[in-house]
Amino acid sequence: MEERADAVVAAAVARGHVDGVADVAQALPTSFVPDLIGWPTDGREHLLRWAGATFDSLGPVNGQTIRSTPATVGMLRFARSVVRRRDVLPGSMGADLLERVDRGELREDACPALMVDYLAPSLDTTISAIASTMLLLARHPGQWRRLQDDPDLVPNAVNEVVRIESPLRAFARSLDRDAEVGGVQLTAGTRVVVFYASANRDERFWDDPTTFDVTRDATPQLGFGQGAHGCAGQGLARLETQSILRSLLARVERIELAGTPVWGVNNIIHKLDELPLRLVAKEGARS
Numbered sequence: 001m002e003e004r005a006d007a008v009v010a011a012a013v014a015r016g017h018v019d020g021v022a023d024v025a026q027a028l029p030t031s032f033v034p035d036l037i038g039w040p041t042d043g044r045e046h047l048l049r050w051a052g053a054t055f056d057s058l059g060p061v062n063g064q065t066i067r068s069t070p071a072t073v074g075m076l077r078f079a080r081s082v083v084r085r086r087d088v089l090p091g092s093m094g095a096d097l098l099e100r101v102d103r104g105e106l107r108e109d110a111c112p113a114l115m116v117d118y119l120a121p122s123l124d125t126t127i128s129a130i131a132s133t134m135l136l137l138a139r140h141p142g143q144w145r146r147l148q149d150d151p152d153l154v155p156n157a158v159n160e161v162v163r164i165e166s167p168l169r170a171f172a173r174s175l176d177r178d179a180e181v182g183g184v185q186l187t188a189g190t191r192v193v194v195f196y197a198s199a200n201r202d203e204r205f206w207d208d209p210t211t212f213d214v215t216r217d218a219t220p221q222l223g224f225g226q227g228a229h230g231c232a233g234q235g236l237a238r239l240e241t242q243s244i245l246r247s248l249l250a251r252v253e254r255i256e257l258a259g260t261p262v263w264g265v266n267n268i269i270h271k272l273d274e275l276p277l278r279l280v281a282k283e284g285a286r287s
């Protein structure tokens, strides 16, 4: 992971001016989890569009949902053909699933959704966290210097990015029993929306919640959810984001904004579409 992250950052630093999303943030998420799952390498060009559409389809029914439906169906259809053709990379999670099918431990028609359910939430979320890390550190050079002085703050800084920018804004839940939340009585069966992004900036819990501060204890942030259905990939997402940040700290003197960042439109995901940056190389950084 560190090696791949460092190669991505080294190439970006050599270019100097980059799009932080396309040239840096997308690199690890679009290769790591697809490799783990065994997604065929010749079927990856649509992944970002398909995965973004999957999140759009989870939101309220609106124009985004309707426009994204063909792409959502496209991802599942492709996964079905991967399973039918047994076209998964050897030694991958997908290969493991198919071996279980052969042993009669799993139904074949369960495999496409299992693959998509792990792959789709791994892409835009992590790309968003990595891109937001770079944007925040370009906008807050004092925080960048704190990290340069003390790289041990990196894991906490990643929690702080996920807190303040919450790549996944909200998910819904159905109550399985009556409950009271914030003085409001709710009955079993009610559908509620859990806004992670709002909880992460709740002034009743956080001091000065709109300030980006890599030294605050951001451990209790809720950007990965929590409990039985908390994010299954949070360890990997943290590793990917931390690896890129560590390489940036090793190779870059400062990150400068070189244009106006463009935020994407999605019902669930809070993400950057474009992030024009100038990466100023450290003198004497290894090539």
Ligand code: HEM
Binding pocket: 033, 117, 118, 119, 121, 122, 123, 125, 126, 129, 162, 166, 167, 168, 171, 196, 222, 223, 224, 225, 226, 227, 228, 229, 230, 231, 232, 233, 234, 236, 237, 238
């Ligand atoms: C910064 C990046 C990420 C963020 C902010 C994020 C956030 C979340 C959130 C908020 C949930 C819902 C938790 C809940 O309902 O309580 C979730 C679920 C999930 N995430 Fe992530 N995620 C990220 C990266 C990943 C990655 C890299 C993977 C896969 C490798 C992944 C796989 C999943 C899966 C499979 C679930 C469903 C868990 C379940 O329902 O049991 N996520 N994620």
